[in-house]
Amino acid sequence: MLSRIVIFFVGLAAALPGMQLTTAPRADATISKMIWRGQIEAGGPEMNFTGTIQEVVAQIRQIKPDFPAGLNSSMPLPSKDDGHEVDCNVGGSGAANPTYINDGIDYLHVIPGNCGVSAGNPGTCARISCSYNAGIWLCSENGQEVLWSCYALGDIAENDCFSCIGGDGKGDWCSGREKWPEHNFHVDVGWVDC
């Protein structure tokens, strides 16, 4: 526990203002736009949009201003005990404010359909959410497309952040990576310059 806290503070230092910040959650990852695929109205056709969850919602609302009214959010994870694991202090370019990570999670929890990352090599990460320097990423680990319910990704991001939470006396911070090896993806939460 102590070593985790010490490691956490080393990570926090990396997020202090004035330092050069990178936006990639891993050195060799390609950052692509998130894909959203689902219905924008009950009984309607399946459609694709790209961007962060905030950008996707803004695009859909230009077509259907009351989206997601009348639609249920997508299903939660089929299983909570699917062999996933969390590494703290490896998401983003340092730690993010959990309050703003929660903003992204709130979006993911009300949006129907699936959120995904396109195929890429060696691994592709899509930025799912970005607000007030708090980022959530979805990364494919084997170069294949990953498409997962937005709701479930919200649950994963929530567990990821709150498993790695630490404080500096002025507030709480989180940076983490939740890995789902059976499904070849991971979700990162942490600092991003946005």
Ligand SMILES: *[C@@H]1O[C@H](CO)[C@@H](O)[C@H](O)[C@H]1NC(C)=O
């Ligand atoms: C959405 O994207 C998928 C995968 O590329 C494609 O098969 C499908 O036709 C697209 N749907 C629309 C409505 O463009």
Ligand SMILES: *[C@@H]1O[C@H](CO)[C@@H](O)[C@H](O)[C@H]1NC(C)=O
């Ligand atoms: C939403 O969920 C409710 C309760 O499970 C169900 O009765 C309803 O048909 C669903 N609506 C849509 C649009 O899927």
